[in-house]
Amino acid sequence: FTTFATSVPNFVISLALIFIFGVQLRWFPVTGDGTSFLERVHHLILPALALAAGSLATITRVTRQSMIDNVKADHVEAARS
Incomplete structure (x- = not known):
């Protein structure tokens, strides 16, 4: 979805x-x-949503990748154990 957006x-x-x-x-x-x-x-809600869609998709992709990278970090594994 984010690539499409x-x-x-x-x-x-x-x-x-x-x-x-x-x-x-x-x-x-x-x-x-x-x-x-x-x-x-x-009246401004639809234009604001349309302009924010591309940026929101990019931010979502970066946040997802950061979360995936941080879940594998050593301090997270130590906290889980």
């Missing part, structure tokens, strides 16, 4: 999120900017 461009993720959560489920608005602070935050 890293390789897909942000505009494709944006279109998919708009179609799924804006058009099909109608959870988020697809146009406008809102009038109050909370409405503006509600």
Whole structure:
């Protein structure tokens, strides 16, 4: 999943999120900017998720590899025993 999320461009993720959560489920608005602070935050959720998807996938891959490397460390094995 992380390789897929890293390789897909942000505009494709944006279109998919708009179609799924804006058009099909109608959870988020697809146009406008809102009038109050909370409405503006509600309008910014989908763009923020689309922009964060690639970075989140990269961070997830690095964190996973670090966890795998650290589980094999000597101090972890000593703590388990």
